[in-house]
Amino acid sequence: MNCLVIDDEPLATELISSYIERVDWLHLAKCCSNAVEALTYLHSTPADLLFLDIQMPKITGIDLIKSLPVKTKVIFTTAYRDYAIEAFDLDVVDYLLKPITFERFFKAISKVYGFKEPAFQSGAEYKLLHDFNESYIYLRAEREMVKVFLKDILYIESLRDYVRVKTVNGQIISYNKISYLEQKLPETKFKRVHRSFIVPLDQIVTFTPQSIKVSEFTIPIGRNYKNETLKALTKHDIMQS
Template sequence: MKIKCLLVDDEPLAIKLIENHISKIDSLQVVATCNNAIKAFEILSTQEIDLLFLDIKMPNITGIDFLKTIKNPPKTIFTTAYRDYAIESYDLEVVDYLLKPITFERFFKSIDKFLRANSLIVPEKKEVLKDEFILVKSGNKHHKIKIDQILFIESLKDYIKIHTVNDKRIVSKYKIGEIEEELAHKNFLRVHRSYVINTNKISAFTINDIEVNSVEIPIGASYKDKVITFLKNIV
């Protein structure tokens, strides 16, 4: 039996991303999507929903306040670009708190957690498609970036700069350690405290630096052993 999902988010691209992730897991089914809490309440009142994906910062009422108003709410996974609500959200006993941009790897961990908590069968993870993408907020825009188009990511203190194959550079308020975790197991490697690279884009290297798309990226002293071990395996 399919797990019926409702997606609530005022950003169309965010909904599309979750729909894309759900399409890779056979046991999940999107029953409905909407962009505000009022419509979500109507859907919950008329349809059986097993799992709710709920954005937090939305017009008129936040996802947290909305969830507090529902009697017997479905299991809920918060999806948000804001870290500040994490502690408050866990008081509501939600399944998980997903921070945008949401990669499939991180999404799958949430579904795994939901299924195990409800004694359901955990699905096999399908191969990640080449068109998998992340959503990154820069200013007032949300950018859809295909993972295989990322060359490397550069740290700018509390911000990151994402360099892509089309020479596009996107700056977002995001810590490099967090994006490193999000892109784990996707052929990305931390080579320096300020750089995470797409290992599929390496064009040359020495013991001191790695070249990605003609850009020489230094290998940090504390990362050298791990990086050299990796490089030996690809020679």
């Protein structure tokens, strides 16, 4: 994603620029010290995301949004709380108050990431209902999107803000919350059995009240997930038979 940093404070510009450089799917296209310079640039070169200060000379950040040639995603970076309501009325992605930590910055761009990378390709959810063997999901791994067929997944493990997706062909580490994938995967085929694990019901070899075996892997059943998991496993076994 091509990013534009617009701020009249050099230290603030340097900080946001350094944060952008730490994220492999963001690219710093340009830094502008005022809104006029930014608007001139944007009329000839589109950007995907603006990191925009509000209080600037000549034109404020809010006025800049209203003057944009095309609708662009914006994250405000400001020292003032007073404009928050007006900012969100303009449909900005987030409103960051200075001083901005990397953790807060990353939370903001994660919202943009969600907008840019839907879990399923167009039509995939329809396929889930009709042909599970052809259904797939795209996951970002390093700098590329990897196509993963749902039938090949052995388990999904939470690594805090990332997930490990173990498949018959290897594994993928992707920036994703396990709760997000839980919502997107078909509930008739996948079950969250632990706060850190999702398993495909068709891949289960054996299970006990404490654990599940998928291929050669033993997955624990969480105490808070036990009743629902055993109920789902019993129902699935009946349906299969």
